[in-house]
Amino acid sequence: MGQSRESKEEFASRFAHYSRYLGQFNRAIDAVLNGCVKMHVFSPSGRVIYTVVGRGGEEFIDPFKPFCSCKNFFFGVLGGRNQTCYHLLSYEVAKESERFDKISLHDEEFESFTELLVHDLTDKEDRGT
Ligand SMILES: [Zn+2]
Numbered sequence: 001m002g003q004s005r006e007s008k009e010e011f012a013s014r015f016a017h018y019s020r021y022l023g024q025f026n027r028a029i030d031a032v033l034n035g036c037v038k039m040h041v042f043s044p045s046g047r048v049i050y051t052v053v054g055r056g057g058e059e060f061i062d063p064f065k066p067f068c069s070c071k072n073f074f075f076g077v078l079g080g081r082n083q084t085c086y087h088l089l090s091y092e093v094a095k096e097s098e099r100f101d102k103i104s105l106h107d108e109e110f111e112s113f114t115e116l117l118v119h120d121l122t123d124k125e126d127r128g129t
Pocket of ligand 1: 059068072073086
């Protein structure tokens with residue numbers, strides 16, 4: 001553990017304004033510190049896709065909708081029990097701390113990349129119903 005690096009507590013304290021999301025806050029901090037929030041930048045179009053790698057696999061997030069492909073978002077947020085899921089909260093924390101794990105991809109890879117995500121999503125829906 002390097003001394004120069006900000007401790008988890010120090011880092012988390014900067015995002016205390018999100019600590020009201022009790023269930024999600026710690027996991028979001030961990031995800032950001034572990035580089036789990038991925039920013040996939042496609043060139044030359046400049047398209048950006050965000051994913052968060054969690055315990056259950058990689059989740060696709062669209063922070064502008066907002067949308068997350070995880071079960072917690074589907075049942076908890078759309079069901080009205082939670083305001084957000086920890087993946088979307090991770091995005092907010094990563095954005096404010098500029099700690100995205102940036103991955104550069106070529107536009108030619110866009111299709112196979114999204115196909116993979118879509119496949120993942122349909123797979124989950126099948127299991128959910
Ligand atoms: Zn989620």
